Amino acid sequence: MAAGTAVKPITVDDAEEIPAQEFASIVESHRPQIFRFLLASLRDVDLAETLTQECFLKAHRNWKSFRGESSAMTWLMRIAINLQKDHWRNRRLQFWRHTRANAVDLEDASDWLPSGERTAEQQLLAREKVTQVWEAVKGLSERQRTVFLLRYVEERELSEIAEVTGLSEGTVKAHLSRALGRVRAELRGSQ
């Protein structure tokens, strides 16, 4: 450093400001994906919002312990999966009641289709297929559903799914294969 150059000292506030801004940008970029995953898992908008809030609150509290060994998205997704698991495990009866009371019906969930150039008939067929996939997803185990949604909704790599779920890649493939078999059977059953 050249002599006479003024060095601005970093205050404690500055040191805390940097991670806060960094965290805000992470929330901004990853929140929709976490929300989408939780919404697909729970089919309950309010509950998905609540758990998304909890996810980022937990992430904020433990932000200093995040060492960057995995991507922020992987870390956040792991928190979201654990929250969902805890919610499922701890409040099983209440959760079911709550889910049954607030969860959107499969038919209603299937109503959401991107508006495109499809004809009415094509849209009807697409809606029917989406309903069938929902039916199959509904019948999956918790782990199979998580793996399926991470793979086909969040488009995560198998290695990343393995890291997020804490399973080996082989186990992830097995779960995914069973989940796909179920979806395929549902689709064939209706044909």
Add this chain to the structure above:
Amino acid sequence: MNFRDQLTGEADDPVLNEAVKHFKSSMDAWSEAAYRRPRAVVKMAGPRWRLATGWALGCLLAVGGLAGGVVEHQRRQELAKLAAVKAAQRAAHERLVAARSAAAAQEALDEQPAAEHINAVTSRTTSDQNLLATVDKDVSQEVPAAMEPLAQLMDDSGSQ
């Protein structure tokens, strides 16, 4: 979709691929709509304001309870005092009535012997006078005519 794992075999199944693609599109659309839906923001009272309100209400209740207790205690004391005063007045009145009746009885008792004594004295005096008169009448003898001048003389000397 190039990211899919070939080991799961979904790439060979166009029906499955299409269904999964629709499912993802549907999920994206739903999530997008739910994420961007307008939310009702309810402004809640701040914790400090709520705390102050809670304390104020608590203090008000405590003061009200204490004041009510004190007022009730004083009211009961006043009632007890009034009852005591009434009881004392009633007792004094009863004592006065009893004293009056006792005095009247005593007076009655006192008046009866005096009358009897007066009556007795009067009657005794009367009887004595009568007796003396009888005695005088019985003892006195008629002076013979021959002794009349002497008797008259004795009366004159006696009177002088």
